[in-house]
Amino acid sequence: MDSQKSFDFILIGSGPGGATLTRQLARAGKRVLLLERGHDWRSNPLYGTYPGAMLYTEKASFLATKEGLNIIRPFLLGGATSMYCACAAPPLPWWSSKHGIELDKYANDTVKELNVAPLPVDLRGVASTRIAEAAAEIGQLWQPQDKFMSPARATQFKCRSTCMLGCRCGAKWNAAEYVDEAISAGAEVWTRAFVDKILIENRQVCGVSGKHGRKHFTVYAGTVIAAAGGIGTPRILQRSGLSGAGQGMTMDTTVMVYGHAPYKGIGNEPPMTWSYTDDELGAMFSTLIDPWLNYPVIMLRKKPAYALTWHRWGHTLGVMIKLKDEISGFVPVNGRISKGLTANDKARLQRAEKITVQILRKAGCNPDTIFTTPVRGTHPSGTVRIGDMLTTDLATEIKNLYVCDASVFPEALARPTVLTIISLAKRLAEKLKVAK
Numbered sequence: 001m002d003s004q005k006s007f008d009f010i011l012i013g014s015g016p017g018g019a020t021l022t023r024q025l026a027r028a029g030k031r032v033l034l035l036e037r038g039h040d041w042r043s044n045p046l047y048g049t050y051p052g053a054m055l056y057t058e059k060a061s062f063l064a065t066k067e068g069l070n071i072i073r074p075f076l077l078g079g080a081t082s083m084y085c086a087c088a089a090p091p092l093p094w095w096s097s098k099h100g101i102e103l104d105k106y107a108n109d110t111v112k113e114l115n116v117a118p119l120p121v122d123l124r125g126v127a128s129t130r131i132a133e134a135a136a137e138i139g140q141l142w143q144p145q146d147k148f149m150s151p152a153r154a155t156q157f158k159c160r161s162t163c164m165l166g167c168r169c170g171a172k173w174n175a176a177e178y179v180d181e182a183i184s185a186g187a188e189v190w191t192r193a194f195v196d197k198i199l200i201e202n203r204q205v206c207g208v209s210g211k212h213g214r215k216h217f218t219v220y221a222g223t224v225i226a227a228a229g230g231i232g233t234p235r236i237l238q239r240s241g242l243s244g245a246g247q248g249m250t251m252d253t254t255v256m257v258y259g260h261a262p263y264k265g266i267g268n269e270p271p272m273t274w275s276y277t278d279d280e281l282g283a284m285f286s287t288l289i290d291p292w293l294n295y296p297v298i299m300l301r302k303k304p305a306y307a308l309t310w311h312r313w314g315h316t317l318g319v320m321i322k323l324k325d326e327i328s329g330f331v332p333v334n335g336r337i338s339k340g341l342t343a344n345d346k347a348r349l350q351r352a353e354k355i356t357v358q359i360l361r362k363a364g365c366n367p368d369t370i371f372t373t374p375v376r377g378t379h380p381s382g383t384v385r386i387g388d389m390l391t392t393d394l395a396t397e398i399k400n401l402y403v404c405d406a407s408v409f410p411e412a413l414a415r416p417t418v419l420t421i422i423s424l425a426k427r428l429a430e431k432l433k434v435a436k
């Protein structure tokens with residue numbers, strides 16, 4: 001199918017990068033097409049359930065790198081914000097000091113627009129707050145975590161660990177809402193539209209081709225912006241002839257440390273209500289536990305014996321460690337991703353685990369029950385990096401081809417990514433509106 005329609009802009013992917021740009025450009029009166037490979041699951045009864053989460057993640061959430069790192073990769077309108085913990089962190093100072101990329105005004109604007117703030121004291125969870133207090137006893141001053149979440153938005157606020165499968169109560173903001181606003185401003189949006197290639201003529205972009213449902217399509221535009229995420233974008237670029245994409249990646253590689261407490265655990269409390277970042281070590285700590293049914297499956301990956309701790313889930317305290325991992329591995333166009341931990345990553349992760357064990361002991365966990373889960377990743381990023389493949393304006397070597405998603409990160413954030421990605425997208429939208 002050759003679409004006769006042509007657009008000013010084509011956006012690939014509806015995560016925070018693609019959704020924000022689509023809305024901003026449509027509001028500026030541009031003719032915009034957004035192409036998203038997933039469905040809009042929000043009104044589906046399976047959204048936010050265990051079977052739903054298996055249907056809208058790659059390989060039913062069993063995707064793993066060659067080195068055994070498990071990756072959760074959602075495919076649906078709103079991208080990974082449809083399954084996130086709604087944590088927000090401001091862009092790090094190095095965006096400005098190292099790269100001259102000023103993001104603060106866009107981040108501040110977003111914080112106001114989306115009412116980003118910590119949950120009220122009574123919703124931060126008794127056990128989660130106890131972990132934060134225990135951390136303070138060893139000198140780590142955890143802070144209430146800022147959230148893209150407001151109990152007032154919810155039909156009935158029900159945020160607990162299962163809300164990571166998809167928010168059913170409506171408390172969390174999701175990038176699909178920016179897509180709705182873009183449609184109201186005139187943008188065209190195709191879901192189930194998988195982009196195979198970006199079309200390039202004389203080193204200038206002219207459109208994209210792919211499959212919409214079962215039909216092949218080609219659509220044309222003066223400017224194309226790849227926002228298909230840290231794995232999707234490098235693959236599309238490689239298929240389009242930009243072979244340098246996907247060489248090296250960051251993941252904010254994550255483990256959880258669990259311990260059995262003599263009181264109710266954090267499973268029925270909102271995830272990640274408290275956190276602490278140690279930038280010298282390169283690690284973020286926060287309160288988190290796997291949802292009830294995911295827990296034994298993840299433990300089986302460690303050793304079958306650990307699955308037997310499932311009965312303790314209701315009395316388990318969990319601390320998530322997110323590591324600022326080094327750039328390593330690669331995303332091939334087909335086949336398995338390579339990403340593990342470097343020797344330096346492993347050494348720092350061990351130090352972070354020791355600290356966490358101390359916290360859980362202080363919080364009252366039986367020391368014999370404390371253990372660490374296998375490694376996983378929910379922030380694939382740094383695969384089409386600023387400085388290597390992109391200018392600080394997110395432009396590629398191909399005229400009018402840009403990238404705006406987690407793949408542009410020049411290094412790992414070891415923090416929530418979404419506020420930074422929205423800020424990058426608002427900044428790029430402003431530049432593109434001026435330039436056109």
Ligand SMILES: Cc1cc2nc3c(=O)[nH]c(=O)nc-3n(C[C@H](O)[C@H](O)[C@H](O)COP(=O)(O)OP(=O)(O)OC[C@H]3O[C@@H](n4cnc5c(N)ncnc54)[C@H](O)[C@@H]3O)c2cc1C
Binds near residue numbers: 012018035075
């Ligand atoms: C369980 C979980 C919890 C998280 N919690 C937080 C949190 O609390 N706070 C935070 O800031 N971050 C969190 N994150 C991470 C954050 O959600 C992601 O880093 C962020 O959404 C990445 O944005 P993006 O625009 O790069 O891409 P994505 O959000 O990954 O969106 C990319 C989109 O592109 C689509 N796509 C891919 N390939 C193609 C193609 N070929 N054609 C068309 N469409 C394509 C995908 O379907 C997807 O919808 C979490 C992630 C997960 C999985």
